[in-house]
Amino acid sequence: MSRRAVITGWGKCVPPVSLSNADLEQLMDTTDEWIVERTGIRNRQLSHVEVTDMAELAARRALACSGLDADEVDLVVVATCTPEILCPSVAAMVQDRIGASNAAAFDLNAACSGFVYGTSVVASMIESGYADKVLLVGAEKLHFAMDYRDRGTAILFGDGAGAAVFEPSEDGAGVLSVDLGADGGKGGTMVIRSMGSAGEPQATNDPQNFRLHFEGRAVFKIAVQGISASAARVLERAGLTADDVDLVVPHQANARIIDSATRRLGIEAGRVFVNITDLGNTAAASIPMALSDALDAGRISPGDTVVLTAFGGGVTWGSIALTWGNRTEPVGVHEGELPPTDMTSMDLLRQNLDFYAPLHANDPPIG
């Protein structure tokens, strides 16, 4: 049997401050009914700490779940498009904090497809023998880039982190096939401009330039088509059909996108895991958080065929077909928590609201 990469640990970090649709009604011209009907989202969580803090906690929980010690890990990869700073990488900071002293570390940015791209990278490294025990984290603090008076973007996104530990298997379980793709020509549909080296100080301070630019309707169409085509290809590569799939764990972009894409694939809702209602779209964090929730809910059994599929900025897309291994119960539990806060969502969003206020000088007042 060839060597494959199997998931042996999982964990997530959900930051404690909630931002409900009712809260958003106070900030913009929207309604709970509109948001639920068009997106399936009722709530999202906001982080009062940095993205690295969330990544660290998710990583510690995944490690405890796997039963491994940090010094057994030989690679830490963090998928994120909202790193705390550009250098050092979030992965290097997590490596240090958890004590993974024998591990290499790097970040990977494929926006919402980051965890799927990351899975393909770490699985290839395990299959080739370049790595043995790998921690892959998806972590995002997206709220920092949101203009909370822009109803076309801010309703969708939340913060969070999820992580998985991958180890080699020789019994046939693990990653079976991969499909990755990109169309940089459509990259203008989702842009966070000001964090790269082109973000000279004056551009960084221009709210028009800084906020997430997002062409929702265009992205919607590309996403439905992209996800269903990519998932169909990954199944074909694994020699499987839609009937063989026990669970699809898709990127939680929008409940309607998930529904349309999986319907095209011929997979009914009962075989699709959706947790977008409470968490919103958390980009690269969404699949590992959903995987964690799916396992906690008993939705994955040993030997199940699971498909991960995502679409995101770049634009990028990708899918993974895998056979779940034997572990569906955690070996151990990490009891740590994020530091407590008594901040409200409005306290946390104050900085955003002030920063973007010049773009809304003619809007009706908040509340």
Ligand code: UT7
């Ligand atoms: O993870 C990365 C992938 N990205 C995504 O998954 C997002 C993909 N896109 C979407 O999820 C959807 O396009 C949105 C949720 C962003 C928008 O939903 P939509 O059904 O595509 O609405 P729309 O943009 O076609 O707008 C329909 C109407 C417009 O009004 P008019 O022009 O018909 O009068 C909008 O101005 O709805 C209006 N609208 C809103 N109304 C109330 C847009 N946003 C809102 C809102 N509340 N929040």
